[in-house]
Amino acid sequence: MNTADDAPGVHSVIGVDAGTVSLREADHLIHDLVDRLGLPSGTIACTHLIRTDERRGTAVSLALPDTGAARAAWERIAALAELNAGAVLADDVYGSQPLTHTAALAAREHARRESGRAVLYPGVEHLTGTVTTADLLDLTAIERLVVVGMPTAETPASTTPVLTRGHVRPEWRAGDLTLALVPAAGGTLAPFEVPDPTPCCADHP
Structure with missing residues (x-):
């Protein structure tokens, strides 16, 4: 599955901090946002490290399949009220500084495919x-290994087994959704990022 040419632009990416x-x-x-905003299939959601003078932490970006889907999600943005969050969609802003500033940074990075660690x-x-490297490229939005x-x-052989550990987090690198792998036991590979010993949202991949 290859969705790179259809990647949404700034008007389809919501940043949230x-x-x-x-x-x-x-x-x-x-x-949580998938449930609160009713995000459709085809959404790409990423985490972003934030390092500004005011903020050290993480923000997220939500790339919707098209502008209409992004606008529909934005209409439900009031569901974020109890999260005390800032959100941005193009020129639309919800919440207060500095959270809206960092939300905009996350949205911009994703829209440009410069950075962002994909969770969804x-x-x-x-x-x-266990899947193969061919499965990673053929069945998902991952474009490069x-x-x-x-x-x-x-590149590894297409039949090389990959031990997913239920935790596969590709990143945007130079415009491609790229997964870093490391050698594992028995000639297999595994994602570079190791899952938390007690992973969040254990019911989610």
């Missing part, structure tokens, strides 16, 4: 147990 600090908290926020993306539901320690020009 609810004051989360860790990646684990941001992952939980994403799953098309095909993620397939990534449980890199293996730590392997030359960039080289």
Whole structure:
């Protein structure tokens, strides 16, 4: 599955900062927002590290399939009131500074595909147990694989097993949704990011 050419622009990306600090908290926020905003399939939701003079923590971005879906989600943005969050969609702003500023940073990074660690993306539901590298590329929105320690020009064989551990977090790199892998036991590979020992949202991939 390849959705790169259809990646939404700034008018389809909502940035949200609810004051989360860790990646684990941001992952939980994403799953919470899926329910609160009724986000449709095809949404790509990412976490972003925030390092400004005022804020050290994480924000999230929600790339909806199209402008209409983003506008529909934005109309439900009042559901964020109890989260004390800031949110941004293009020129629309909800909440107060500095949260709206950092929410805008997250939305901009995602819209430009410059950075962002994807938690929710098309095909993620397939990534449980052991899959192949071909499955990663064919069944999900992941576009590129890199293996730590392997030359960039080289790619693993399409039949190489990947131990997902139910935790696969690709990142935007130079416009591609890219998954970093590391060698694992028995000639297998595994995602570079190790899941939390007691992962947030255990029912979610």
